[in-house]
Amino acid sequence: MSKILSLDAFELGAEIKKRNVSVKEATQAVLSAIEQKDKDINSFITICKQSALLQAEEIQKKIDGSEIDSPLAGVPTAIKDNICVDGERTTCASKMLENFISVYDASAVTALKSAGCPIVGKLNMDEFAMGSTSETSFFGAVKNPHDLTKVSGGSSGGAAAAVAAEIVPFTLGSDTGGSVRQPASFCGVTGFKPTYGKVSRWGLIAYASSLDQIGPVAKTAYDCALITDQISGLDKKDSTSFATEKVTPCLTSNVKGMKIALPEQCFNNKSLNSEVKAAVIKTAETLEAAGAEIEWIKLPFIDYVIPAYYILAAAEASSNLSRFDGVKYGFHPDDCKDISDLYLKARTQGFGAEVKKRIILGAFVLSSGYYDAYYLKALKAKTLIKNKFDEIFTSFDAVLCPTAPSSAPKLGDSLSDALAMYLSDVFTVPVNLAALPAVSVPCGFDSENMPIGAQIIGAAKNDGTVLNIAHTFQQLTDFHKRRGRV
Amino acid sequence: MSEISEETAEYAARLARLSLDGADKEKIVSDLAEFVRYMDVLNKADTAQIEAESHISGLVNVFREDVAEEEHFDREKLLLNAPERTADSLIVPKTLE
Secondary structure, eight states: OHHHHHSOHHHHHHHHHTTSSOHHHHHHHHHHHHHHHHHHHOOEEEEOHHHHHHHHHHHHHHHHTTOOOOTTTTOOEEEETTBOOTTSBOOTTSGGGTTOBOSSOOHHHHHHHHHTOOEEEEEOOSGGGOOSSSOSOTTOOOEETTEEEEEOOSSSHHHHHHHHTTSSSEEEEEESSSTTHHHHHHHTSEEEEOOTTSBOOTTBOOSSTTTOEEEEEESSHHHHHHHHHHHBSOOTTOTTOOOOOOSGGGOOSOOTTOEEEEEHHHHTOTTOOHHHHHHHHHHHHHHHHTTOEEEEEOOTTGGGHHHHHHHHHHHHHHHHGGGOOSSSSSOOOSOOSSHHHHHHHHHHHHSOHHHHHHHHHHHHHHSTTTIIIIIIHHHHHHHHHHHHHHHHHHHOSEEEEESSSSSOOBTTHHHHOHHHHHHTTTTTHHHHHTTOOEEEEEEEEOTTOOEEEEEEEEOTTOHHHHHHHHHHHHHHOOGGGOOOOO | OOOOOHHHHHHHHHHTTOOOOSTTHHHHHHHHHHHHHHGGGGGGSOOTTOOOOSOOSOOOOOOOOOOOOOOOOOHHHHHTTOSSBOSSSBOOOOSOO
C-alpha cells in the first residue's frame, strides 16, 4: 500500500496499465490513507467510499476491455468542495451548504470520470474559497502535513495537504487569487493555475467569476500537465472557455535560450522572508545553469495589486453569493416573519465572518457614491497590470518570483490580522488579474524544514511554457520529492 | 477616498441582505475600516489614459442560434435540496398580505 501511495499520478497510471496494481487496490489504498492520516490533517470534508469502490470496478472493466486509454486511467483523485460531483455533498466548507447535494457533475469532473479516475472524496477549503489559510472552513482548519501546528495555505488547503501527506496522488483545486499555488507552496507540492478560460468553470461554485479558474495539485509539473490536458478545452456550458492545444508535448526538459524575468519589486518587497528570497534566487541560478537567460525587470504596479484584487473579487462575490437565500437549497433558519426575514436570517446565520466581510465590502464598493472611486478605479488598475505583463511578455518567456512572501504561518496567526493575510497574496493575485497561467514548484526548505515555493508565470495561453520550465527544474532538483513528515 | 464608518458598513450590509448584529460585528467593522483605509494606495495609480475593462482576456461575443437545449434535471432530485417543500414545489413565506 505504501508503495502505491508514494507514486505520482503518472507512475501509478503506468502500474495500473501494466496490471501490477488494480484500480481497486489503488482506491482502497487511498481510502485507508484517509482513515489513518486525515484525522490529524482534516483535508477531507466528505469521503465517497462506496461510490469510489463502485467506480473502481467499472473503470477496471473498461481498462481490461481497452475502452479507456488515458495515462490517468485508474488513478484515484479528490475534488475541492466548491466543485460539483453529482450525487455527493458540495458544501463550499460553509454552514450555508452543509447538506447540499450536487445534482450534476462539473465539466472538469466529467472529464476526470471519463479518463477513469475514481473520485474518493471532497476536500476541505476556506469557506466559499475566501481565505489564504483554510482556517475559515465551517468544518475546521486544514493542518500542514509538514508541521501540524502550521496552516496548509488556502483556499485549496485540503487539495494541497492531501497530496503532500501522500493520501491521494492528485487533486483539483480552484484559484481566484492564488488558491491553488499558495497552498501548493506551503505544503511542498506542485500547483498549476491555467490561463483563464482554459478549463471550464461549469460546476465550480462562483466566487469571483472573472478570476476563478480550476487547476490541478500534484506531485510533479508533469502530472499537472497530464491533468490539465484531461480537463481543459472548449465547453459550451462556459462561454469564457476556449479550445486549447495539449500542454504535455511542451514538456521537453529544455529551457536553453529561454528568457526569464525576475521582478525587482518582488525580491525587494519588504514582506519577503530572506530564506524564501534565497531559495527563489537559487531557482533562477539552476535554470540559468540549464541554459535559460535571466534578467532583472521592474514591476511598477505591485502596490496596486492587493487593493485592485480585493475590490474586484469582493464586488463579484457580493453579486454571485446573492443566490444563497435559504429558499431553493441551503441553510434554512427557523421562525421567519416573512420572505425578507428569511433572506436576512438565512444569510446572516449561514455565512461565516470572512464571507460576510467580503460580501459587505463588495456591496460597499459597488454602492452609489463609491462605485467610481473604488470599483471603476480597480478595473482600470487591472488593465494597467495586464498591459504591463503584455509588454514584459513581448521580450520574455516567463517571469519567476516567490509564490508567497513566507513559508506557512502558525495556525491562528492570520485570523487575528486580516490585512496582513490579504497582503500575503501580493505575488499570486496579479496572475489572476491579468488572466495568465502560473505554476508553483517546491524550490527549497527553510530553517524550520517548511517548504518554499517558486512561481513561474507565463503569457496567456502559454501554459505549456510555464509547465516546461517547472518540469525542467524538477528534472534537476528533488525538492518536490520530499513529502510531509506526518 | 473615505473612511468606512459603522453606519456605512451597516448600510452596505443591508444592501447585501445581511445583519451586522452579533458577535462578529466589531471585528467585521474594524477589519473593513482598516482595509478601506489601505485601499487609498490605489489613488497613486495613474489611470487617466486607461479604459475600464470588465474582461481583459480578449474574449469576443460568440453568438449561437436561439434554440433551447434540453437539460434533463429530475424534479425530485432538485427538490431534495429544498429546505421546505410540497410534493412538487418549494415553500416560501407569504410575500403579500
